[in-house]
Amino acid sequence: MRFSSRVNAGAMNPIAAQAAAAKAAGHPLGQLNDSNPTHHGLAPQFLPEAYTADPRGPLGARQAIADFINASRGRGVDSANAPAAPAVDPSNLYVLSSTSEAYAWLAMLLCNPGEAILMPKPGYPLIESICNLTATRAIPYQQFFDGSWALDLASIENALREGNGSVKAIAVINPNNPTGAYTKLGERQRLVELAKRYDAAIIADEVFYDFTLEPFDGNARWAGEQGVLTFSLDGFSKMLAAPHAKVGWIEVSGPAEDVAQAERHLDMISDDFLPMSNLIADCIPAMLQEAATQTERVAARVRGNMAELHRLLDADKQSGDGVVDVLRSEGGWNVLLRFPSSIDENALGLRLAHDFHMNCQPGYYFDMQSNGFLSISLLPEPTQFERNVQIILEAVHRELA
Structure with missing residues (x-):
């Protein structure tokens, strides 16, 4: 998987490499230039804890979300019919303010200016708007209605082929808004095949997943997909019916090498935009109890x-x-x-x-x-x-x- 050149994730300089090696060995180096005031007894009384500045979000919040996902969705437990998605590891989660922010991060991760993300039509215009803001092209692929909605897989393949390597991701809304269509098993298998062939990632927005109306059998979340690099999006806005509770997350899954490289680049993006504050993250376990x-x-x-x-x-x-x-x-x-x-x-x-x-x-x-x-x-x-x-x-x- 080739990631965008927007993110400078080249080789570390010798000093940074030595510091990283010491941290990995469990002996982190002291910091002569530590300008984090929470490390020096200067945090306010109502926020006494140290700010870790973990680019993926505070570990406690990610652990709480991982525990919730694994317990409520049967992750890591074989079902009667087929293996479930693997248990989510908190190290593969990124906690951020919203799924809208997640789209922007992923556009910057995957696309150089002028490269493209495929987006479903009919569909909510959010992805196209965010692509415009991030100098990324949004190329529509069609859904068609014949008693129920289905993806026009031929239009997706044509866009990938004609893009000649410039299409870096396929956005899938599961279920779609406003059509309400979930990704069918056959569609999913074909999308994974196409994404692998054309070196594209899957971005799966699953914020409406739990609100079934007239579903077919066999629906499944994209979260935890192992066949291709996949970024699944979810959050509290829909889960809690609380759009003012702006907490979302990205779960990264897929082939191990692709995941490792994607997370290395995402860490840099997140670090530049500053990780979620502890003030918000501390509320996450209580909010999950209401989910x-x-x-x-x-x-x-x-x-x-x-x-x-x-x-x-x-x-x-x-x-x-x-x-x-x-x-x-x-x-x-x-x-x-x-x-x-x-x-x-x-x-x-x-x-x-x-x-x-x-x-x-x-x-x-x-x-x-x-x-x-x-x-x-x-x-x-x-x-x-x-x-x-x-x-x-x-x-x-x-x-x-």
């Missing part, structure tokens, strides 16, 4: 609203006026509604704003390839959610009148 309860609470809400959505759409059809459908969504917080393509998405959005004082996200926000789609959140309280659906139905009927 199971919070995840189930949100999952119950979105599943209940999904069932209510089907009921409301069925009732509208039985009235003789029903023209709105919901596309199958395997997981996540949002679903796509489909209405007659004779209705312009902007016209419907303006009607929702004018007649009902409601804003919306039409399909073209996510680069849907045709007109007639609207994303709706499954998070509102049930009474508000029912009202939202009824407003959409009324707006569609008015547009058709």
Whole structure:
């Protein structure tokens, strides 16, 4: 795996090499230039501990996250059907402020300016925006809908081949937002094969993984993938339904040599941006204690609203006026509604704003390839959610009148 030249991870100078060797041998050298005030009794009373400046984040926080993952997801334990992903080692975790920051770090790790990351369409525009900020190109690959969503593997292979070595990663959202599609086993096997052939990494965003709606059997996390260099992203924002709890993490897995080299470069990126503060990291164990309860609470809400959505759409059809459908969504917080393509998405959005004082996200926000789609959140309280659906139905009927 060739990493970007943005990160100067060349050979150490003799002094730095000697210091590293002494540390590895368990006899770290004293520091004549130690400018860390927490090493000299100058930390404030409310933050008395020493700041370790570990580029991967405080070890205690990483250990707590690793323990949570291994215990809650059966990592390292063989299932009845197949071996589970290996237990996560805290040394393979990077704790940072958000998965958005993780995307930026990985773009800098993998891509020189002008090189590319493949990103799914339809999809949330975050990756493209971050690529722009990091002088990286975002090249779309398509998903198609035929009763359920699937990856256009041919478009991925074409982009890798035509990139002639400039495509450095394939971003996979598992499940996707807003399509709700998980990566299927056959798709995963093919993506690993393609990534290996074209010397690309996998970036797997799995923040919505636990919020299943209408899943197929056999879904699995990318986290712990051993076949190719893989960076899986997760965090508290979705797990705890707490976007103001900005803690995310990267788990690095794959062939041992690739992982070691990737982590060497990532350490330098993280160190330049400064590791997560102890003040935040100290809260992580307590937040993890809430994770199971919070995840189930949100999952119950979105599943209940999904069932209510089907009921409301069925009732509208039985009235003789029903023209709105919901596309199958395997997981996540949002679903796509489909209405007659004779209705312009902007016209419907303006009607929702004018007649009902409601804003919306039409399909073209996510680069849907045709007109007639609207994303709706499954998070509102049930009474508000029912009202939202009824407003959409009324707006569609008015547009058709």
